[in-house]
Amino acid sequence: MSLRVLVCCGSGGVGKTTTSAALAMQAALCGQRVAVLTIDPAKRLADSLGIGPLSNTPQRVPLQHIGIETSGHLDALMLDMKATWDGVVRRFGGSHQAQQRILDNRYYELASTRLAGSHEYMAMQRLYELYESGDYDLILLDTPPTRHAMEFLSAPQRLNGLFDEGVMHWLSLPRSKRGFKALERGSEVVVSVLKKLIGAGTMEEIAEFFDAMKGMWAGFQERSAAVDALLASDETRFVLVTTPAPAARKEAQEFADLLAETQRPFGGFVVNRVVPFPGPQTRITPAQLPPRPDAVPEETWRAASLALLAAADRQQTLADGEAKAMAQLREQAGGSVSLWTVPELEADVHDLRSLAILAKHLAPAIQELGQI
Numbered sequence: 001m002s003l004r005v006l007v008c009c010g011s012g013g014v015g016k017t018t019t020s021a022a023l024a025m026q027a028a029l030c031g032q033r034v035a036v037l038t039i040d041p042a043k044r045l046a047d048s049l050g051i052g053p054l055s056n057t058p059q060r061v062p063l064q065h066i067g068i069e070t071s072g073h074l075d076a077l078m079l080d081m082k083a084t085w086d087g088v089v090r091r092f093g094g095s096h097q098a099q100q101r102i103l104d105n106r107y108y109e110l111a112s113t114r115l116a117g118s119h120e121y122m123a124m125q126r127l128y129e130l131y132e133s134g135d136y137d138l139i140l141l142d143t144p145p146t147r148h149a150m151e152f153l154s155a156p157q158r159l160n161g162l163f164d165e166g167v168m169h170w171l172s173l174p175r176s177k178r179g180f181k182a183l184e185r186g187s188e189v190v191v192s193v194l195k196k197l198i199g200a201g202t203m204e205e206i207a208e209f210f211d212a213m214k215g216m217w218a219g220f221q222e223r224s225a226a227v228d229a230l231l232a233s234d235e236t237r238f239v240l241v242t243t244p245a246p247a248a249r250k251e252a253q254e255f256a257d258l259l260a261e262t263q264r265p266f267g268g269f270v271v272n273r274v275v276p277f278p279g280p281q282t283r284i285t286p287a288q289l290p291p292r293p294d295a296v297p298e299e300t301w302r303a304a305s306l307a308l309l310a311a312a313d314r315q316q317t318l319a320d321g322e323a324k325a326m327a328q329l330r331e332q333a334g335g336s337v338s339l340w341t342v343p344e345l346e347a348d349v350h351d352l353r354s355l356a357i358l359a360k361h362l363a364p365a366i367q368e369l370g371q372i
């Protein structure tokens, strides 16, 4: 199998983190060495994996606690932006002294956690480190909620843009001993306004930070290119997670178009929280209704009985509607794409057992993707 990376994308709250964990669990059940890198997981999921708080280093999920015997294993990590940034600085920051200059800068911590695109960029960095380690057959990458699908894929370029030499020059060069001495008239004005706004001393410190980071630029670019190549390669598949809700489907559809445009390999849709078709055991006939308890007024009992009798039909109508919507989703994506469904559970996914239920539903996905 050449598949090494699965990236779960989708709009906010559709179940990306849960799906990544469930897919990872299912792959581990199939005997693979798997890591799931989650981003800011719902706290209960982190707790429910049975390993306490997740951190930047992989922790083994105790699958044996729910009676699972497998030759594979599942490790979980949560992206720690600061720790990953520190690793990047240590790797690309040049001499020990140069690295320390960056790590000690007052703006480093702020920049390393707040820069737009930093989250996504660091997720990809960490993914690449796990990939390079060779410790895993398969790595699942959960992605942060995006306002728009485009944001995740374009984040590395945006961050690279920030470290682009143009910005570097503008902020850190040219400087004289007396402070900024911009070459271009335009930037001279901007710099002088900024100096007035935030103070010349602060500007100097920020400029010092960018100046220190400049040495990392080549490393940044090289690493970005490697991550980009991996994400476009045959070793990667993007899984688009959605719910049957129109807004989520629309975004999944847009994401599928974007993947095609940017030549990223599309693995298939996971439609989460689907209403299952009602089984025969869900239907109730009027003859099966118990007699009205004395405490319940006749009118109330009548309404409740009618609702109960109609429940299965309603569920059928909902499920029919969703099936139609899902067929449309596939059709719009070219007809031959894969689509897997995960039912809505009665409660949130809050322990290994409920995650295992979802994992089972995703067995066809792991099987199909495993043939890549």
Ligand SMILES: Nc1ncnc2c1ncn2[C@@H]1O[C@H](COP(=O)(O)OP(=O)(O)OP(=O)(O)O)[C@@H](O)[C@H]1O
Pocket (backbone or CB within 6 Å): 010, 011, 012, 013, 014, 015, 016, 017, 018, 019, 041, 042, 143, 144, 145, 146, 272, 273, 274, 342, 343, 344, 345, 346, 347, 348, 349, 350, 358
């Ligand atoms: N099939 C399901 N049945 C029941 N609950 C579910 C199901 N899938 C997800 N959930 C619950 O929905 C909530 C949101 O799921 P999750 O955190 O995985 O979404 P997300 O897409 O990662 O969200 P965000 O965009 O905020 O990162 C969680 O509480 C989770 O337990």
Ligand SMILES: [Mg+2]
Pocket (backbone or CB within 6 Å): 016, 017, 018, 039, 040, 041, 042, 142, 143, 144, 145
């Ligand atoms: Mg999430």
